[in-house]
Amino acid sequence: MKKNILFLFIMLWGITQAQEKPKLVVGIVVDQMRYDYVYRFWNQFDDNGFKKLVNEGFFLRNTHYNYTPTYTGPGHASIFTGTTPSVHGIIGNNWYNKADGLSVYCAGDGNSTTVCDCENHIDVESTAGKMSPHRMLTTTFSDELKLFSPQSKVFGISIKDRGAILPAGHTANGAFWMGKSGEWISSSYYYEQLPEWLVEFQQDKPATSYFKGAWKGRGFGYPMDSLLASRGPSSVKSTPQGNTYLKDLAIELMKSEKLGKDKITDVLTLSFSSTDYIGHQFGPHAEELVDTYIKLDKDIAEVLKYIDSTVGSENAIIFLTADHGVVSVPNELKARKIPAGYFDASQLTAELNSHLSKYYGEDNWVLKYSNQQFFLNRKLIEESKIKHQDIQQLAADYLINVDGVLNTFTAHQLHHNEYQNNFHSLIQKGFNQKRSGDVVIALNSGWIEWNSPTGTTHGSCYSYDTHVPLLFWGKGIEQGVSDEYISICDIAPTVSTLLGISFPNGCTGQPIRSITE
Structure with missing residues (x-):
């Protein structure tokens, strides 16, 4: 009897301890x-x-x-x-x-x-x-x-x-x-x-x-x-x-x-x-x-x-x-012979728009560059009866050749694929179909968008940021x-x-x- 009471007491004490919240x-x-x-x-x-x-x-x-x-x-x-x-x-x-x-x-x-x-x-x-x-x-x-x-x-x-x-x-x-x-x-x-x-x-x-x-x-x-x-x-x-x-x-x-x-x-x-x-x-x-x-x-x-x-x-x-x-700081890395650089996107929107205009006619095809994403003119694309994935891919193929860009991803790719590769999946998990852009770029390791030779920033998929x-x-x-x-x-x-x-x-x-x- 005493053993049963002791066992019950221990069980109740354990339950009480488990239920106690911080x-x-x-x-x-x-x-x-x-x-x-x-x-x-x-x-x-x-x-x-x-x-x-x-x-x-x-x-x-x-x-x-x-x-x-x-x-x-x-x-x-x-x-x-x-x-x-x-x-x-x-x-x-x-x-x-x-x-x-x-x-x-x-x-x-x-x-x-x-x-x-x-x-x-x-x-x-x-x-x-x-x-x-x-x-x-x-x-x-x-x-x-x-x-x-x-x-x-x-x-x-x-x-x-x-x-x-x-x-x-x-x-x-x-x-x-x-x-x-x-x-x-x-x-x-x-x-x-x-x-x-x-x-x-x-x-x-x-x-x-x-x-x-x-x-x-x-x-x-x-x-x-x-x-x-x-x-x-x-x-x-x-x-x-x-x-x-x-x-x-x-x-x-x-x-x-x-x-x-x-x-x-x-x-x-x-x-x-x-x-x-x-x-x-x-x-x-x-x-x-x-x-x-x-x-x-x-x-x-x-x-x-x-x-x-x-x-x-x-x-x-x-x-x-x-x-x-x-x-x-990229300049500090470069001084030690470690690959690094500064990405200048100031003219890239105009350059990409000019490239797309060669294929689809002169117009305002690129609306905005934000957070290493390009937002295309979806209304114009639809009115021109152009497939979104086609113009997105054309833009991505152009951007991959820009100095400092390691990889590019289109909204169509990110929406219709499920990536298991760590690098690709990092991009995908940061991409919101409703809010994100049409083309995403990823910079080389050690590269940043920054307008000063000193100081630094973050935002990448590399381990120094993650x-x-x-x-x-x-x-x-x-x-x-x-x-x-x-x-x-x-x-x-x-x-x-x-x-x-x-x-x-x-x-x-x-x-x-x-x-x-």
């Missing part, structure tokens, strides 16, 4: 963080930031984006929806809208208005808050959590609007980002007015308070007061202090909104953007970038310390990843490391499994068994 989930995205940064800067990190996540959490070292283009908007959407641009629809930061011939922004929403505490300069911020996630076609894991548990609180914050809005999903309680004046703002999609705690936070810690002393490192120094005077308060985003400002906001938000303070799971998405601004300007091997990550390590340590001391690591799940990587870190830490996460291939789309179903909720409705990823089992 009180808080924090998804950290480091904009433009390459996988190798973890090890490159390891000896300069303290023990309580990145090292803590590695030494106490689970490090998935072979995590990749399984599509291209590797930009900020698609990256943030894919992490939290568990699918690719072909499904969630965020095919770039901006893209050409075939319906009206205008460029649209991934988080733009003309039906929303700016919400800010900036009475004296609302004109400056008038467009900065016209934002929402309405262009994202699928749910995030936090949307599914809100459907499962309406009392759950969900917030997204970032210096970049898209880094705050897309991860938080359609049903978030709020999202905050930095406006043009350096103030934290939001949208009428979420609020009629800013929460009182945020107003007080900005009064106590305005952006200008982060411009003290100088940004110094090995071989460089930039007076912060000169930067403030010449470029205004929002220029804090281009210094490590931008990450610190966001960290301070994250801690204040968790405190004021009481995240993780009851048994109902809450979510905070936190995207550090300054790493991207600095990476673009200086490149991945600059001392400025090294210093940025040393300081970010301390900011992450403070976030982890706050969560551990208020919610408890045993009650929280934290994951950290990146929205894309970055290529080395390979990112992925770390899980907290409740139920055992310490370990794995080199199994992980798709970025696997994060959302993994978190959903840990929360016992439905996968996002467009999810194409799979739970990571190293984390869920």
Whole structure:
């Protein structure tokens, strides 16, 4: 009898443990963080930031984006929806809208208005808050959590609007980002007015308070007061202090909104953007970038310390990843005899149009070049009774001979084939039939579209852009490391499994068994 009672007790205890959900989930995205940064800067990190996540959490070292283009908007959407641009629809930061011939922004929403505490300069911020996630076609894991548990609180914050809005999903309680004046703002999609705690936070810690002393490192120094005077308060985003400002906001938000303070799971998405601004300007091997990550390590340590001391690591799940990587500065590669180059598309639209006119008559056959895609004049093509696949292929055959182009793909090919080849499938998974162009080009490795001999960018299908870190830490996460291939789309179903909720409705990823089992 006693044995039966003991057995029943153990079973009930096990079920209770399995049913207990984390009180808080924090998804950290480091904009433009390459996988190798973890090890490159390891000896300069303290023990309580990145090292803590590695030494106490689970490090998935072979995590990749399984599509291209590797930009900020698609990256943030894919992490939290568990699918690719072909499904969630965020095919770039901006893209050409075939319906009206205008460029649209991934988080733009003309039906929303700016919400800010900036009475004296609302004109400056008038467009900065016209934002929402309405262009994202699928749910995030936090949307599914809100459907499962309406009392759950969900917030997204970032210096970049898209880094705050897309991860938080359609049903978030709020999202905050930095406006043009350096103030934290939001949208009428979420609020009629800013929460009182945020107003007080900005009064106590305005952006200008982060411009003290100088940004110094090995071989460089930039007076912060000169930067403030010449470029205004929002220029804090281009210094490590931008990450610190966001960290301070994250801690204040968790405190004021009481995240993780009851048994109902809450979510905070936190995207550090300054790493991207600095990476673009200086490149991945600059001392400025090294210093940025040393300081970010301390900011992450403070976030982890706050969560551990208020919610408890045993009650929280934290994951950290990146929205894309970055290529080395092409001129630096060329100086080391590594193939690289700069792709100039400024005249290519006119040149392609001239080529097509030789076959179909002089007319406006090419409407737009955007995100390494050419948009053809579909109305004219149909009126001329030309087969779309024929003119697309003619354009592709011309573009393959352009210096710097490795491969070309037509919309017809991408729509009517299912590619298993990794390179081809990356293009296909980033292609949305309704929103993408008629011909897609892929550049050679090391080549970028960039108009400066210094600095660099991202967006390709190569490992320097697709390979990112992925770390899980907290409740139920055992310490370990794995080199199994992980798709970025696997994060959302993994978190959903840990929360016992439905996968996002467009999810194409799979739970990571190293984390869920």
